[in-house]
Amino acid sequence: MSIVETYYLIDFENVHEDGLSGSEKLGKYDHVHLFSSKNAPKISIEKLTRFNSVDLSFHEIPVGNQSLDMHLVSYLGYLIGINANNKYKYVIISNDSDYDKIISFWKNKNKSLVIRQNKISNLSNTQNQAKQQTSFDDKAIRSSTINTDFSKKKTQLNSNIQRAVSSAGYSAPTSNKVASIVVKHYGEDKVLSNVHNELRNKYSDYLNLYNIIKPLITQFLPSNTKNAANPSNQNEIQKTLSKAGFDNNIMVYITNVISKHRNDKNNKNMIYKSLIAKYGQSQGLNIYNHIKKKL
Numbered sequence: 001m002s003i004v005e006t007y008y009l010i011d012f013e014n015v016h017e018d019g020l021s022g023s024e025k026l027g028k029y030d031h032v033h034l035f036s037s038k039n040a041p042k043i044s045i046e047k048l049t050r051f052n053s054v055d056l057s058f059h060e061i062p063v064g065n066q067s068l069d070m071h072l073v074s075y076l077g078y079l080i081g082i083n084a085n086n087k088y089k090y091v092i093i094s095n096d097s098d099y100d101k102i103i104s105f106w107k108n109k110n111k112s113l114v115i116r117q118n119k120i121s122n123l124s125n126t127q128n129q130a131k132q133q134t135s136f137d138d139k140a141i142r143s144s145t146i147n148t149d150f151s152k153k154k155t156q157l158n159s160n161i162q163r164a165v166s167s168a169g170y171s172a173p174t175s176n177k178v179a180s181i182v183v184k185h186y187g188e189d190k191v192l193s194n195v196h197n198e199l200r201n202k203y204s205d206y207l208n209l210y211n212i213i214k215p216l217i218t219q220f221l222p223s224n225t226k227n228a229a230n231p232s233n234q235n236e237i238q239k240t241l242s243k244a245g246f247d248n249n250i251m252v253y254i255t256n257v258i259s260k261h262r263n264d265k266n267n268k269n270m271i272y273k274s275l276i277a278k279y280g281q282s283q284g285l286n287i288y289n290h291i292k293k294k295l
Helices: 012-020 045-049 067-082 099-110 138-167 172-185 191-202 206-219 222-227 231-243 248-261 267-294
Strands: 006-011 030-036 055-060 089-093 113-117
Touching: 006 012, 006 067, 012 030, 030 067, 030 138, 045 231, 055 138, 055 248, 067 089, 067 099, 067 138, 089 099, 099 113, 138 172, 138 206, 138 248, 172 191, 172 206, 191 206, 206 248, 231 248, 231 267, 248 267
Parallel strands: 006 030, 006 089, 030 055, 089 113
Antiparallel strands: none
């Protein structure tokens, strides 16, 4: 029996916290991408803690007419593209029926399993419904597991790179382009060297970009698995910040800063300096005082 992994793309500006109902039922085979803008309400700490250890990513979208919708469906297409060789399920959480046209397109285009719901709780039996009666020999199972894990890492790496480059002040097109360069070379023997060289050919400030993304790429390399960020520790930091009233954008930025400096000799000092540089002495110190015991 095989479980189909599921991606949830949440239009938070449309469904608010009601759309997150049932998040506590999600598990290790679920990936949640939450799209919001500055106009959307904050997510309560209660809702965040219900996601447990689920793979959760935030995407803050620029305010504009249909801006969030376009970013969400664009990301849906990206996921379907990079996961072309794997059977995944995609669930758009929104009350907006305009998404149905996109869903019909993908179903007709390549038989993608895409649906729309107004809340996660409508899919409370997702894991049981997703089981398919498929027979595999041992070799096929191992191959499927490797492919699934690799695709999952590529997706997460892409999200991390986009957030880090965007948080450093670069435009959305640049963030997307840099992430696509990294994903293209991920899995190659000389991934760092190849990414460095392509950035050098495309950007005059390639060294700054490379220094931003290098620590993130390194975390996803097999030889550095032990140095990867601790998910449970990141969850604790996010809970602490959310409880203190900090918004999603700040939480995402801090997660990236911690990941970037995790292996530095004076990582706490580097994190502190990054926060001061980004938010100023007063707010930066306030944020650092909330997280320093979790570092």
